[in-house]
Amino acid sequence: MLPHLRRRRARMMGETMLPRTALSLVAIATLAGSPAAFGQSGLEIPTPDFVVQRAWEHAGGLEAFGRLGIVLADFSTEENTQEGNPTTTRSKTYFLAPGPTPGRIEIEAIKAVSGDSGGRQAGWAVIGGKPDIRQSTQMMVKKLLTTNLFTLMLPFSLNWDGVLLKTVEPTVVKGVPVWRLSIEVARGFFHSPQIATTWRIDFDRKTxxxxxxxxxxxxxxxxxxxxxxxxxxxxxxxVRGIRLPGEQRTIGLSETGAEKAHSRLEQVRYSVLEAEGNAAMFRDPVPPGLRPTPQVGPSKGLPMPRPKT
Structure with missing residues (x-):
């Protein structure tokens, strides 16, 4: 039987695609056993939950993914701007499976470490050895972790809070027949409104x-x-029986869906740490007296720093 999928409330490319190194989903309308629909061509179309269930199985299983422990994704990123300017960055993202929190992001080039222990507003950051005491940091780190990991951890991330599975339709991608799953994520799911809340994810119809x-x-x-x-x-x-990509390629799209020159290629190496004995890496190292306190009105803090592209 399909594991329970819960209902949740529901970069810029060129200059507009935010780099990964910026310091930086589920409701189902039918049950797993519900009958499939038929398209105009007479093709039997599976339900969204069926597609996701099969995708989990193909990738190693949702329960097995959740038992991995602490996963380290070590990124080496090459990015080319719309103008053809290349940059190379390194970063590390840790998370306790199934994610996205507790988690931790390390960016050596700017001496930045941020984390979220998994509680409510439990984010923190230390930049250049100094604590980031802005109140917005408490909520922002989880969104940064989500942005860093969502596409890389597909299809498992489709079970994260804030994802709504919507429809399935048949189509073909580069000669491969696929099931196209439409999803929607909650506002504030990612760290920036520049990232759309609607997505289309294609799955090979055979595998x-x-x-x-x-x-x-x-x-x-x-x-x-x-x-x-x-x-x-x-x-x-x-990765211990779970299939995870060692390479992720992102290409910018225009309003008409045409590919643009801005692209990003991420090479990823994975390690697994035992959760017991390593949980401290997610805890706030900032002394309680220096942590953000509740405030009234909008934050006057600057956006969280990120390397220039």
């Missing part, structure tokens, strides 16, 4: 392997637009 994911361009108002993203994966790695 149910994840083929690619897309998010559309977004209108930010006042003439500002954030490009969409097309994401694909390669170099699958076996």
């Amino acid at each position: 149910y392997a994840v083929v690619q994911a897309e998010s559309p361009a977004t209108d930010l108002g006042k003439g500002l637009k954030a490009d969409g993203m097309r994401i694909s994966w390669a170099k699958l790695q076996d």
Whole structure:
């Protein structure tokens, strides 16, 4: 039987796709045993929960993923801007499976460490050896972890809080017949409104392997637009029986869905740490007296720093 999938409340490319190194989903309308629908072509279309269940099985199993312990994703990122300017960055993201929190992000180049112990507003950050005492940090780190890990951890991340599975339709991607799953995530799911809340995720019809994911361009108002993203994966790695991609490629998309010059290639190496004895890495190292205190009114803090692209 399909594990319970819970109902939850529901980058800029060019200059608009936010780099991963910025310091930086589920409701089902039918049960696992519900009958499939039929499209206009007479093709039997599976329900969203069926597709996700099969995808979990193909990738090693949702329960097995949740038992991994602490996963380290070590990123080496090459990014090319719309103007053709390349950058290379290194970062590490730790999370306790199934994620995204408790988690931790380390960016050596800017001497930044941030984490979230998994509680309510439990985020923290230390930059250049100094605690980031802005109240917004308490909520922002979880969103940064979600942004870093969501596409990389597909299909398992479809079981995270805030994801709504919507519809399935058949289509073809680069000659491969796929089931296209449409999803929606809650506002504030990612760390920036530049990332769309609607996504399309394609699964191979035969194997149910994840083929690619897309998010559309977004209108930010006042003439500002954030490009969409097309994401694909390669170099699958076996992490204690779980299939995780060793390579993730992101290409910017225009408002019409055309690919743009801005791209990002992430090479990822994984390690697994036992949860027992390593949980302290997620705890706030900032002394209680220096931690953010509740405030009234909007925060006057600056956006969290990130490397320039």
